Amino acid sequence: xxxxxxxxxxxxxxxGAMASLNCTFSDGTSNNFRWYRQHSAKGLEVLVSIFSDxxxxxxxxxxxxxxxxxxxxxxxxEPQPSDSAVxxxxxxxxxxxxxxxxxVLTVKP
Amino acid sequence: ETAVFxxxxxxxxxxxxxxxxxxxxTLGHDTMYWYKQDSKKLLxxxxxxxxKQLIVNETVPRRxxxxxxxxxxxxxxIxSVEPEDSAVxxxxxxxxxxxxxxxxxxxxxxxx
Numbered sequence: 001x002x003x004x005x006x007x008x009x010x011x012x013x014x015x016g017a018m019a020s021l022n023c024t025f026s027d028g029t030s031n032n033f034r035w036y037r038q039h040s041a042k043g044l045e046v047l048v049s050i051f052s053d054x055x056x057x058x059x060x061x062x063x064x065x066x067x068x069x070x071x072x073x074x075x076x077x078e079p080q081p082s083d084s085a086v087x088x089x090x091x092x093x094x095x096x097x098x099x100x101x102x103x104v105l106t107v108k109p
Numbered sequence: 110e111t112a113v114f115x116x117x118x119x120x121x122x123x124x125x126x127x128x129x130x131x132x133x134x135t136l137g138h139d140t141m142y143w144y145k146q147d148s149k150k151l152l153x154x155x156x157x158x159x160x161k162q163l164i165v166n167e168t169v170p171r172r173x174x175x176x177x178x179x180x181x182x183x184x185x186x187i188x189s190v191e192p193e194d195s196a197v198x199x200x201x202x203x204x205x206x207x208x209x210x211x212x213x214x215x216x217x218x219x220x221x
């Protein structure tokens with residue numbers, strides 16, 4: 001059964017400093033990786049999807065996938081207080097989607 | 110009126126009972142979702158359903174199952190509810206691969 005783990009559990013950064021979030025997964029056949037953002041009491045917002053090793057940039061959000069290391073990360077450039085939210089990693093294989101427990105990001109002005 | 114409709118608004122039941130929640134969307138979307146909202150107001154996705162393809166969050170217990178008759182309806186059944194199932198269950202819909210989801214008002218479940 002796929003296991004998806006995120007770290008750190010919570011992260012506080014200053015406005016403008018790079019924020020880096022990590023996600024590890026257990027099934028090396030996984031082929032679709034997404035990072036979501038969830039503001040309190042709202043739905044999920046897709047930030048970036050990545051399907052092959054390397055980097056994928058969407059605005060200030062960059063995902064980096066290394067399937068050999070079973071690792072996908074999210075880097076947020078110049079984070080702002082409005083980026084404070086829960087960030088969820090989701091890994092898909094054979095039609096099943098597994099979410100991590102999330103990282104709570106707080107961006108201080 | 111085009112929107113996402115959920116029934117019931119509120120349901121109280123006892124441990125071990127079976128419950129079903131209904132969701133209907135009149136927005137013409139092809140994808141529907143069920144979320145569980147916990148006491149901290151965080152939403153956890155449970156299922157998404159698109160063109161008869163079900164995508165399941167594997168952390169969801171097996172007593173939960175979605176049921177769909179067509180792309181406008183996605184119901185949620187819980188066999189043998191447990192106290193930790195007490196929460197608000199939110200239904201949403203969207204076009205596939207589009208980020209904007211439209212949410213229903215939610216069904217609040219209380220398990221005694």
